[in-house]
Amino acid sequence: MTNYWDDYLGSNQTNIHPRTGLLDNNRIFSADGTKSIRFGNHEMDSMGTTKFHFHLEEWKYDPVNDVMDYFNTLVRIKE
Structure with missing residues (x-):
């Protein structure tokens, strides 16, 4: 699972918002x-x-309207 996360996020990940x-x-x-x-x-x-x-979350800033669009995809983990 963490390899999947690494592929999605890329390198130099952080937990600073x-x-x-x-x-x-x-x-x-x-x-x-x-x-x-x-x-x-x-x-x-x-x-x-x-x-x-x-x-999986994606954050897209719209500078024209000064709005942050947020996209959320729930992923089930099968054990």
């Missing part, structure tokens, strides 16, 4: 801040069930 500059213990961000993996307590609590999952 690019918008807030604060530590985010539930996410790993790509170096450019446009992608993240969310795998926090909620996701960990589903381990061992058919609902075990993580989230």
Whole structure:
């Protein structure tokens, strides 16, 4: 699973949220801040069930409207 995350995020990952500059213990961000993996307590609590999952997230800034578009894809983990 972590190889999949590495392929999605690329190198130089961080858990510093690019918008807030604060530590985010539930996410790993790509170096450019446009992608993240969310795998926090909620996701960990589903381990061992058919609902075990993580989230692929994408963040796209629209400078014309000063809006951050957020895309979230839930990925089930089969054990």
